[in-house]
Amino acid sequence: MRPLDPRLVRSTAAVRVHLAVTVACGFAATALILLQAWLVAHAVAGATAGGAAALGTTVAAVGAVALARAALAYGAETTALRSAARVKSDLRRRLVRHVAAGDPATTDAGELTTLATRGLDALDDYVARYLPQLVLAALVPVAVLVVVFRADWISALVIALTVPLIPVFMALVGMNTQERTRRQWHLLERLGGHFLDVVEGLPTLAVFRRAKAEAALIRRVTDAHREATMSTLRVAFLSAFVLELLATLAVALVAVEVGLRLLYGRLDLETALLVLILAPEAYLPLREVGARFHASMEGVTAAERVFAVLERPGAAVAPPAPVMPAAHPAVRFDHVELTYPGRAARALDGVDLVLEPGTTTLVTGRSGAGKTSLLSLLLRFAEPTGGRVLVSGDADGGEVDLRDTDPDAWRRRIAWLPQHPYLFDATVADNVRLGLPDAPDHAVRRAVQRAEAQAVVEALPQGYDTPLGERGHRLSAGQLQRIALARAFLRQEVLDAPIVLLDEPTAHLDPEHAAAVRAGVARLLRGRTGVIVAHDEGWADLADAVVHLDAGHPARAELAEVRGA
Numbered sequence: 001m002r003p004l005d006p007r008l009v010r011s012t013a014a015v016r017v018h019l020a021v022t023v024a025c026g027f028a029a030t031a032l033i034l035l036q037a038w039l040v041a042h043a044v045a046g047a048t049a050g051g052a053a054a055l056g057t058t059v060a061a062v063g064a065v066a067l068a069r070a071a072l073a074y075g076a077e078t079t080a081l082r083s084a085a086r087v088k089s090d091l092r093r094r095l096v097r098h099v100a101a102g103d104p105a106t107t108d109a110g111e112l113t114t115l116a117t118r119g120l121d122a123l124d125d126y127v128a129r130y131l132p133q134l135v136l137a138a139l140v141p142v143a144v145l146v147v148v149f150r151a152d153w154i155s156a157l158v159i160a161l162t163v164p165l166i167p168v169f170m171a172l173v174g175m176n177t178q179e180r181t182r183r184q185w186h187l188l189e190r191l192g193g194h195f196l197d198v199v200e201g202l203p204t205l206a207v208f209r210r211a212k213a214e215a216a217l218i219r220r221v222t223d224a225h226r227e228a229t230m231s232t233l234r235v236a237f238l239s240a241f242v243l244e245l246l247a248t249l250a251v252a253l254v255a256v257e258v259g260l261r262l263l264y265g266r267l268d269l270e271t272a273l274l275v276l277i278l279a280p281e282a283y284l285p286l287r288e289v290g291a292r293f294h295a296s297m298e299g300v301t302a303a304e305r306v307f308a309v310l311e312r313p314g315a316a317v318a319p320p321a322p323v324m325p326a327a328h329p330a331v332r333f334d335h336v337e338l339t340y341p342g343r344a345a346r347a348l349d350g351v352d353l354v355l356e357p358g359t360t361t362l363v364t365g366r367s368g369a370g371k372t373s374l375l376s377l378l379l380r381f382a383e384p385t386g387g388r389v390l391v392s393g394d395a396d397g398g399e400v401d402l403r404d405t406d407p408d409a410w411r412r413r414i415a416w417l418p419q420h421p422y423l424f425d426a427t428v429a430d431n432v433r434l435g436l437p438d439a440p441d442h443a444v445r446r447a448v449q450r451a452e453a454q455a456v457v458e459a460l461p462q463g464y465d466t467p468l469g470e471r472g473h474r475l476s477a478g479q480l481q482r483i484a485l486a487r488a489f490l491r492q493e494v495l496d497a498p499i500v501l502l503d504e505p506t507a508h509l510d511p512e513h514a515a516a517v518r519a520g521v522a523r524l525l526r527g528r529t530g531v532i533v534a535h536d537e538g539w540a541d542l543a544d545a546v547v548h549l550d551a552g553h554p555a556r557a558e559l560a561e562v563r564g565a
Helices: 006-011 013-048 055-101 109-121 123-151 153-162 165-200 202-207 211-263 269-310 371-378 407-411 428-432 441-450 454-458 477-495 511-525 559-564
Strands: 331-338 348-355 360-364 386-392 399-401 414-417 499-503 529-533 545-550 553-557
Touching: 013 055, 013 123, 013 269, 055 109, 055 123, 055 269, 109 123, 123 153, 123 269, 153 211, 153 269, 165 211, 165 269, 211 269, 331 371, 348 371, 348 553, 360 371, 371 499, 371 529, 414 477, 414 511, 428 441, 428 477, 441 454, 441 477, 441 511, 454 477, 477 511, 499 511, 511 529
Parallel strands: 360 529, 360 545, 414 499, 499 529
Antiparallel strands: 331 348, 331 386, 386 399, 545 553
16 A cells, blocks of 8 residues: 555645645754753763752753643644544545436446445545654654764664664565455455445335345344454554564663663763664654554545546546537437446437437336437436537537536526436425425425325425425325426426426326326426436327337337327
8 A cells, every 4th residue: 555645636726725834844843852852861870970059950851742642642732633524524525526416327326325425434544643653654754863873873783773674574564465455455345335225125124024134134144344354453563573683682682782882981971861762763663654554445446436537537627618518408418328337338329319409218128228328318317428409608609518617507408307306305395496495385395286296295294384205105106206206397487497308207106196197297398498318208208209229229100100000
């Protein structure tokens, strides 16, 4: 593992400031260590020689230096913890922005949740403790060697020969620990992702009586993670013992040779004391680096995974150019291709399609044909890997690449009804207002009425103020779909959204609810540019054109033939 990941320095201003402050504090701490050692040696030697007159002043100076070291350590620790908090906050924001701008179908919820929570929390030890100790490990041994060499070159030679042994053993132990920590982190990600999937699928597991089998699997993964963690801790404790043993033997070697020369009068007391006081200080920062290294490994591994996520192909989201599409834009797919990362087959291949303003296009095809991928491009959840999606601009009527528009501004022009809408543990009104928290009450009520959901709301105990529970568990599938449809109507009501995207709006609904949603969709599409994704041509009576997708390849069908069939 590299002592300092350059990506942290390049991408995070808080780390650069933290490093500058840490280096300054390191120089100050080194100077105070040397000054305190000299003062203590001078005080003891002076008292032994009978110079008690100036002893009080020297002792007071030693006390002042000790207080200064304590104040410096406190200030450095406080600053380091604040820097660590800023680093974690910055990485979390970048990770969330990356996920929000990407395609949800390509994200691993378990991995991202573990990274953003437990993983980045472990950066505290790395930023606040490991990096400052790394600076001290680079400064203090060199400064001690210089001072000891001027006082006694023989002791300096012993220290110079034994100090490198600690980094060598640290590197040997670190290579082993790094692999163990990565395995531990991989198991933790696997456990987090699998547990999240199990929690989401609990109703299905209970129906098919697979809950016990999944509990056993989670138990096995948990045991594997526990064993990996204990193995890593075992190595950490053993390495700490090895470093302590090396440092103790090295200091003992210095003490023996100093004591023998002092005994035969070849070394004065003040020099001997200075060497004996400074010798442990030469090894202490290196020992502390070894201890902090193991404590910070989990955070460093998590940071590496965060950067790996951010650096995936197509992950970086460039700042949008100041390009605005027309108020009611036409959308044209120009030989568009889409291949998801890690997949060989194309989700879309050579799509040429025009969505004229005010018209509705029905997109059909079997599961996996690329229908949802088409909507992902329109929603800017994914970007084409080939070809372009063009929209008419507002300046001269020409076309602009959808990638050059502001994603947030573009999405505000879209009313979207997904196949599986998510309702939060909030009131009916708050769920309808999702994305538009300032929408007035009268707009919410009008949207509910237009979505054929007024009867659903009136049947609830507290009407619009009724909490729906996580995922809307108080509602049936049809009722939930109508509340989601009300969201789309609210975007039309408040934002005058000109584009409507519908993904299987009546899939898995009973005939009564399907008819209500269908009537609401017909009103939603009136005068708008609409795209309806469905498995079949049952929506053809609302469409102006039909496009059939087969393994990502489009084939336009004649509407008259579809309706005739």
